[in-house]
Amino acid sequence: MSTTLEPTGTPVPSSAARGITGASVRPGDRVFLGLSRGAGLLILLTMASIAIFLVVKAIPALQANTANFLTSTAWFPDQSPAVFGIAALVFGTVMTSIVAMVLAVPVGIGIALFIAHYAPRRLATALGFVTDLLAAVPSIIFGMWGLQFLTPHMEGLGEWLNTYLGFIPIFTNTLGLYSKSILIAGVVLAIMILPTISAITREVFVQVPRDHIEAALALGATRWEMVRLSIFPFAKPGMISAAMLGLGRALGETIAVALILSASYDINRHITEPGGNTFAANIALRWNEAGPIGLSALVASGLVLFVITLVVNMGARAVIARRAEFSGAN
């Protein structure tokens, strides 16, 4: 800030008088520094207190448990002796999320790409608006819709998969029943996270500098080659973040999954058959009827979910950081 333009007579010291030595921290800077440090600290404290809460509350059940917590598929924590394990929950959570990601990531990126770089401007604006709206729909709505509307429509897909891809174990259906399956839950999750993924990737796609785009086009790139040369490399960190946000939502989604799955505690590899369970749905379904050890067991399963999401996030961060030097940021 120059002081030469100060009206004469104001008691502001001239820059010459103030000199250039010495730290001059303005009040605004100090307030902002305090605020941002405080906010950072608050987040860390919250994370720590959640972790501590989960560990402390989980200990009684883990001590009472007579089965292997990680490999058992039973869930009888309030019996004596207590018998419970998370294997089925891990399986159900991971499988529904994989189904959701396999469907939602390519489709979400495709939609974002279409909106950002292919659609005529009018259509792009309208589509962008609709995806943003969809991202805000509460999950219970998706759950009801999935249960009532999607389930009957998914039967055909399940049968088709069984007939033509049944040689792949996950698509085999030996029961002839196709409702309340991991596949349906995964599809509903996919639809739920699709707008999140496409809204965020669209945001980064439109931020790709014109320079990069024209660099590719001027070399004689087709539109798709331009996307691969300029858009994807620039947007990759954003695409990974978007996928991770979607995955986070899929892993933790409770109510929609609880509505759709018919809770069971075995690992059924046939994902078109009824059954399966996830961490979040299990907690929601069991919480009210659980005794003291039952509650503690649910908290223990919550701790595992917490760790899984942390690991997934850190993994994503590592991927982004690995080639930071080659990123579009410099």
Add this chain to the structure above:
Amino acid sequence: MAKRIDVTDLDIYYGSFKAVEGATLSIEPRSVTAFIGPSGCGKSTMLRALNRMHEVIPGAYVEGKVLLDGEDLYGANVDPVNVRRTIGMVFQRPNPFPTMSIRDNVVAGLRLDGTRRKKAELDEIAERSLRGANLWDEVKDRLHRPGSGLSGGQQQRLCIARAIAVEPQVLLMDEPCSALDPISTLAIEDLIEQLKERFTIVIVTHNMQQAARVSDTTGFFNLSGIGKPGKLVEMAETDVIFSNPTQQATEDYISGRFG
């Protein structure tokens, strides 16, 4: 492998706005042609119309003819992608692909034409192009480092190497030195001098000395008024334009007497 360009009666539009009107000019093979003129008179627009980069802007189109050795670039069954492979372009701001190494930047265009090349062949083309852009000695030890880690002048020569790696017929340059220091500018001017042995070069510049130094032919563009389209006022041998222009406006512009 250099070709001539003949433009007849070209009108260039951004939507309903006519940016350039009635441009007619010829560009000789293996020569350097400079476009000069005040800001906003349509030099970049004209340049981008020569390799159909103009139309990547939504709503932009042209009317008229641009012939490359007699073949109409805007003909009905001409693919703009092929036009851009034949007529390369270097931009005002260096724009190497930031996620690619120096070497990959140079050969990026070669990966687009559908022919598979061996790594050794690509390495060889990369070296030849970098030598052609007078950059080889500076980067030969760090070919696998990111291109964005180079200085501005080096990045611009990297972009030139990338453009000449695909062996275009014509090379278009839009103020290639305006973001560079005098030393880098001289390096690029020397390079243009060498490149004209092999390519037809068209360069837009605001630097009159530069136009005088590097070009054989100079075209002066001007605006007849605000909101009016730009026009090619006159085009002639560079010596003539700078010593003995036929138009008063050209005279005023090159002597610095300009609004």
